[in-house]
Amino acid sequence: MLPNPFEKDCPTRQILDRIGDRWTVLIILTLSDGPQRFTDIGKRVEGISQKVLTQTLQSLVRDGMLTRTAYAEIPPRVEYELTKLGRNLAETVAYLDRWAREHIDEVIKAREAYDGVSA
Amino acid sequence: MLPNPFEKDCPTRQILDRIGDRWTVLIILTLSDGPQRFTDIGKRVEGISQKVLTQTLQSLVRDGMLTRTAYAEIPPRVEYELTKLGRNLAETVAYLDRWAREHIDEVIKAREAYDGVSA
DNA sequence: CGGCATCCTCCCGGATACTG
DNA sequence: CAGTATCCGGGAGGATGCCG
Numbered sequence: 001m002l003p004n005p006f007e008k009d010c011p012t013r014q015i016l017d018r019i020g021d022r023w024t025v026l027i028i029l030t031l032s033d034g035p036q037r038f039t040d041i042g043k044r045v046e047g048i049s050q051k052v053l054t055q056t057l058q059s060l061v062r063d064g065m066l067t068r069t070a071y072a073e074i075p076p077r078v079e080y081e082l083t084k085l086g087r088n089l090a091e092t093v094a095y096l097d098r099w100a101r102e103h104i105d106e107v108i109k110a111r112e113a114y115d116g117v118s119a
Numbered sequence: 120m121l122p123n124p125f126e127k128d129c130p131t132r133q134i135l136d137r138i139g140d141r142w143t144v145l146i147i148l149t150l151s152d153g154p155q156r157f158t159d160i161g162k163r164v165e166g167i168s169q170k171v172l173t174q175t176l177q178s179l180v181r182d183g184m185l186t187r188t189a190y191a192e193i194p195p196r197v198e199y200e201l202t203k204l205g206r207n208l209a210e211t212v213a214y215l216d217r218w219a220r221e222h223i224d225e226v227i228k229a230r231e232a233y234d235g236v237s238a
Numbered sequence: 239c240g241g242c243a244t245c246c247t248c249c250c251g252g253a254t255a256c257t258g
Numbered sequence: 259c260a261g262t263a264t265c266c267g268g269g270a271g272g273a274t275g276c277c278g
């Protein structure tokens with residue numbers, strides 16, 4: 001009998017609940033290129049709203065993935081940078097990114113084949 | 120100027136939109152242990168409802184991640200098994216699983232530290 | 239520029255009941 | 259056992275407007 005590895009509060013679930021939204025992983029991957037400011041992140045992660053960008057960045061700071069540095073200038077400048085923990089996660093999700101780019105074609109083909117049969 | 124790697128329809132987004140729900144990754148990880156039947160998957164992925172398990176399995180079959188094999192017996196038996204593509208993805212998300220188990224403590228500590236300051 | 243605050247919509251996923 | 263069908267609430271997240 002196989003064990004039951006995914007109880008309600010196992011680490012995997014907690015992390016997945018945290019990064020398993022539409023944007024968190026994309027932001028982490030974006031910041032792999034180095035520290036960037038609020039607006040630039042928003043531009044690179046195409047389509048994210050200001051509100052959700054704010055929320056996501058805040059919760060990433062809270063979880064120790066990012067640091068937030070505000071410079072007292074006019075106009076204001078705020079930079080976000082991956083922490084060691086964040087860079088560590090970034091490497092891990094980079095595997096997923098790579099997998100996606102390498103295998104998306106297979107997925108699309110499988111989907112078309114499946115839909116073709118039932119259609 | 121850094122490029123903009125995450126346009127609306129880039130492969131990464133498509134895959135993340137697909138596996139970035141509460142359950143897909145957990146099911147894939149569960150099936151890494153070998154083919155299993157409907158009810159057993161439901162037991163191991165604690166808390167998933169029957170409806171969502173059905174939906175998730177179907178879309179994974181559609182995307183070429185799983186095969187579904189129904190045996191004409193009484194009572195019925197249906198087994199799900201990772202395809203080559205699915206096993207490939209399973210290896211990748213296994214990194215995430217491992218990361219979660221190794222770093223959840225750091226995340227929780229960071230969170231407590233953060234909440235402690237602002238509270 | 240980098241946020242909040244507010245309102246509102248959509249749809250994921252839970253609960254329940256029924257079927258081959 | 260392995261689904262299907264239906265109803266429903268909550269929360270993610272988009273749109274808009276204001277502020278230091």
